[in-house]
Amino acid sequence: MIIIKPHEGCVNFVTYSPDGGLLASVSEDCWVNVWNPTQLHTGQPVWKSLADSRDQEDEEVSDQDFRFLFDFDNSGVSHAQFTTDGKSLLTGGWSKHLRCWSAQEGTPDWQVKKPGGIGGVGTLVVSRDGKRVAFAGGQMGIPEKVFVLDLKTQAVVRSLRGHDDACGALTAGPDGFASGGADAHVRFWSWESGRCYHDLAMRGIVRGLIFSPDGMHLAAAGGSIVMVWEMVLPPSKRGRRRPGKVRRFRGHTDQIQTLDFSPDGTQIASSAHDGTVRIWDVASGAEVRALAPKVGKLHGVAFAPDGLTLAFSSDKGHVGIIDVDG
Numbered sequence: 001m002i003i004i005k006p007h008e009g010c011v012n013f014v015t016y017s018p019d020g021g022l023l024a025s026v027s028e029d030c031w032v033n034v035w036n037p038t039q040l041h042t043g044q045p046v047w048k049s050l051a052d053s054r055d056q057e058d059e060e061v062s063d064q065d066f067r068f069l070f071d072f073d074n075s076g077v078s079h080a081q082f083t084t085d086g087k088s089l090l091t092g093g094w095s096k097h098l099r100c101w102s103a104q105e106g107t108p109d110w111q112v113k114k115p116g117g118i119g120g121v122g123t124l125v126v127s128r129d130g131k132r133v134a135f136a137g138g139q140m141g142i143p144e145k146v147f148v149l150d151l152k153t154q155a156v157v158r159s160l161r162g163h164d165d166a167c168g169a170l171t172a173g174p175d176g177f178a179s180g181g182a183d184a185h186v187r188f189w190s191w192e193s194g195r196c197y198h199d200l201a202m203r204g205i206v207r208g209l210i211f212s213p214d215g216m217h218l219a220a221a222g223g224s225i226v227m228v229w230e231m232v233l234p235p236s237k238r239g240r241r242r243p244g245k246v247r248r249f250r251g252h253t254d255q256i257q258t259l260d261f262s263p264d265g266t267q268i269a270s271s272a273h274d275g276t277v278r279i280w281d282v283a284s285g286a287e288v289r290a291l292a293p294k295v296g297k298l299h300g301v302a303f304a305p306d307g308l309t310l311a312f313s314s315d316k317g318h319v320g321i322i323d324v325d326g
Contacts, residue, residue, distance in 0.1 A: 180206025
């Protein structure tokens with residue numbers, strides 16, 4: 001296990017490039033760091049940049065609202081994902097909203113502001129064909145739209161009705177994409193038409209929403225429980241897959257923040273405020289491993305593309321890598 005502390009605030013998200021050669025960490029301290037995972041122990045990133053700011057010059061929001069919004073993990077740089085070709089890194093943040101960086105050099109390529117509203121960009125996801133990105137965020141207690149951007153033109157091409165409260169989770173599948181909100185709903189959308197083709201009611205704020213690589217399962221975090229659905233065809237056997245009966249994986253003792261499927265789809269990793277990363281067998285729901293890095297509350301988690309290692313982050317600024325092979 002390798003652990004360093006490169007950030008001064010909660011590391012909201014960690015993510016690998018498609019080839020596994022880079023690992024990005026983004027934090028409420030407003031910095032994005034990109035690492036060579038094999039050199040993480042040196043503490044020297046490939047590049048780093050101040051990707052967001054805490055100034056409110058572009059937002060009309062009171063101090064009380066500012067603190068309230070940050071309770072939903074939208075502080076600083078909140079989310080990141082590499083594009084499918086691995087050439088760019090997209091980040092979402094409080095004041096700079098959606099930004100694109102050269103994955104290798106760290107030079108900023110473009111920036112897009114979220115149309116209307118307050119609350120910045122708390123989550124984003126790239127379509128599996130690499131042509132679009134969906135993004136959303138918002139403020140707790142206020143309805144939030146989901147926006148779709150064309151990555152080639154950097155134009156917002158769709159504004160979806162989204163959620164009746166802040167939206168903190170997005171995931172892309174083979175049939176479209178799904179969004180999860182503080183309104184306790186998961187909604188399923190078509191990239192092409194923007195139509196919501198299914199609405200799944202939950203019992204609380206949706207966190208850690210993720211499709212399996214083959215799109216046959218969907219996982220979400222509900223409090224301290226990992227929930228998994230098999231994605232099934234409608235009775236007519238035609239149309240888009242929708243979630244079937246839910247299964248619940250129990251073991252965490254505090255709120256789960258992030259989930260990720262292994263590259264082969266057979267396992268799920270979860271990170272939680274109980275200070276543990278847990279790995280689950282998708283078929284049986286059995287807990288395979290429980291790992292406690294002893295750095296306090298954990299936040300982000302991501303499998304490497306080869307499935308041999310797992311990156312994680314903490315709310316105190318840590319980034320770590322765990323060997324999960326065998």
